[in-house]
Amino acid sequence: MRPVRDAIRSMITTMVAETSSSSQPRVYLETYGCQMNIADSQTVIAILRRAGYATTEDAAQADVILLNTCAIREHAEDRVLGRLSDLARLKDTRAERKLGLLGCMAQHNRAALMKKAPWLDLVAGPDSYRRLPQLLADAALDPTVDVRLDRTETYADISPAYENSVRAYVTAMRGCDKFCAFCVVPYVRGRERSIPAADIVREVQQLAAREVKEVVLLGQTVNAYRYEQIRFGQLLRMVAAVDGIERVRFTSPHPSDMTSDLIETMAEEPKVQPYLHLPVQSGSDRILCAMGRGYTISQYLGLVGRLRSAIPDLALSTDIIVGFHGEEEQDFAATLGLMRTVGYDSAFMFKYSVREHTRASQLGDTVSDAEKGRRLREVISLQETISLERNRALLGSEYPVLVEGPARRGEGRLVGKTPQFKTAVFPATPSIRPGDIVRARVTSATAHSLVTTLV
Ligand code: 5AD
Ligand code: SF4
Numbered sequence: 001m002r003p004v005r006d007a008i009r010s011m012i013t014t015m016v017a018e019t020s021s022s023s024q025p026r027v028y029l030e031t032y033g034c035q036m037n038i039a040d041s042q043t044v045i046a047i048l049r050r051a052g053y054a055t056t057e058d059a060a061q062a063d064v065i066l067l068n069t070c071a072i073r074e075h076a077e078d079r080v081l082g083r084l085s086d087l088a089r090l091k092d093t094r095a096e097r098k099l100g101l102l103g104c105m106a107q108h109n110r111a112a113l114m115k116k117a118p119w120l121d122l123v124a125g126p127d128s129y130r131r132l133p134q135l136l137a138d139a140a141l142d143p144t145v146d147v148r149l150d151r152t153e154t155y156a157d158i159s160p161a162y163e164n165s166v167r168a169y170v171t172a173m174r175g176c177d178k179f180c181a182f183c184v185v186p187y188v189r190g191r192e193r194s195i196p197a198a199d200i201v202r203e204v205q206q207l208a209a210r211e212v213k214e215v216v217l218l219g220q221t222v223n224a225y226r227y228e229q230i231r232f233g234q235l236l237r238m239v240a241a242v243d244g245i246e247r248v249r250f251t252s253p254h255p256s257d258m259t260s261d262l263i264e265t266m267a268e269e270p271k272v273q274p275y276l277h278l279p280v281q282s283g284s285d286r287i288l289c290a291m292g293r294g295y296t297i298s299q300y301l302g303l304v305g306r307l308r309s310a311i312p313d314l315a316l317s318t319d320i321i322v323g324f325h326g327e328e329e330q331d332f333a334a335t336l337g338l339m340r341t342v343g344y345d346s347a348f349m350f351k352y353s354v355r356e357h358t359r360a361s362q363l364g365d366t367v368s369d370a371e372k373g374r375r376l377r378e379v380i381s382l383q384e385t386i387s388l389e390r391n392r393a394l395l396g397s398e399y400p401v402l403v404e405g406p407a408r409r410g411e412g413r414l415v416g417k418t419p420q421f422k423t424a425v426f427p428a429t430p431s432i433r434p435g436d437i438v439r440a441r442v443t444s445a446t447a448h449s450l451v452t453t454l455v
Helices: 035-050 074-093 104-116 129-139 185-189 197-209 232-240 260-268 285-291 297-310 329-342 369-392
Strands: 011-013 026-032 064-069 098-103 122-124 144-146 167-171 214-218 247-251 275-277 315-322 346-351 398-406 413-417 423-427 437-445 449-454
Touching: 026 035, 026 074, 035 064, 035 098, 035 129, 035 167, 035 214, 064 074, 064 104, 074 098, 074 104, 098 104, 098 129, 104 122, 104 185, 122 129, 129 144, 167 197, 197 214, 197 232, 214 232, 232 247, 232 260, 260 297, 285 329, 297 329, 315 329, 315 369, 329 369, 346 369, 369 437, 398 423, 423 437
Parallel strands: 026 064, 064 098, 098 122, 122 144, 167 214, 214 247, 275 315, 315 346, 423 449
Antiparallel strands: 011 026, 398 413, 398 437, 413 423, 437 449
């Protein structure tokens, strides 16, 4: 889920402007996991602000501490449990301070969680956020759990507390119906449901009025979007038609839902950017079949071919899992081969992690952790080589770069994104502001970014 790099892997503290007056209860919220979770956290903040809460970026100042969590791999859960026990110490200094766990892990682990983390006051799943004010009031009396999944909850009427940025992530659909054998998402986020197109467009208009230049439509399988007669390609066109929005992206699409209408829209609509995150998971047909992904490698490569002929400057990224149940050396070799054949611009690569409830959890874990580690290192190293080669091939090319702000490293430099969602770094000048689109020429490249000069 993501062009936002590292979204799944890294912990992101939700950056919401601090608001408070002395009488208001204060909430501190930390977000883990994918871009969907970051968007959900913005909805949670909007709901709590409406109920009279203020936000704080200092957990020690908070009356309510919330963690919005991810259940996609065991590692993600372990990190949250560690963080929870740290935060629980803050309750020692003020017993009435409430500690709550939100999101996918809440949904996944409910009962076990209360045992592992007995200091939790609240556990609430992704469809329970509308009830949070009441749940927090209940939690003042007794530990409270609400993990009801709701086939209709979309939060479409709630305008999220977006951070101030040139780019905003707007949820277009929630849940997933694909049930890939390894994946816990359909169990923790429930069935697929699309947000009414009119609500999405209204949200995007409001963002445009706040000088947001780029919108990323989000969904677990975002291109399965369907609201009444409106399919995803049409939604993209409606969003692109909003004045003031200069760039439109989306993540993550599922290969099986890449219709020709969508490909045409990407090719024809100038605001829709030439970048696609197209998760493949494995290069072996045998493993893809066991995963229940719904396509073969030859179908996937056919799709890549159609995309590249329609959108010649398209950048592609992917997700890869190594060490899935039954993955033999030749299956792994097929994954390496596929990576070379496609030549992805970047990839997110993971060791397979058995997840309770999933179909694959019945099959067991046939590849040792050490072997998964070796395979992971190998795919990462191959991807580094490919990314570097692809970026170096861009030397001398010019791109319109949407300026985001100061570069993390390097005084006096700014950073932005090319249409292909590559990070471009360039020297700051006083006249350039976030939200501007500048023309930049690539002078050198690493596997992860382009060094450019302005032209
Ligand atoms: N183990 C490892 N990786 C997983 N993903 C989803 N479930 C698992 C799992 N059980 C990866 C997939 C997916 C990405 C969001 O996370 O590659 O595309
Ligand atoms: Fe998980 Fe598959 Fe749904 Fe993606 S499409 S969220 S991998 S079940």
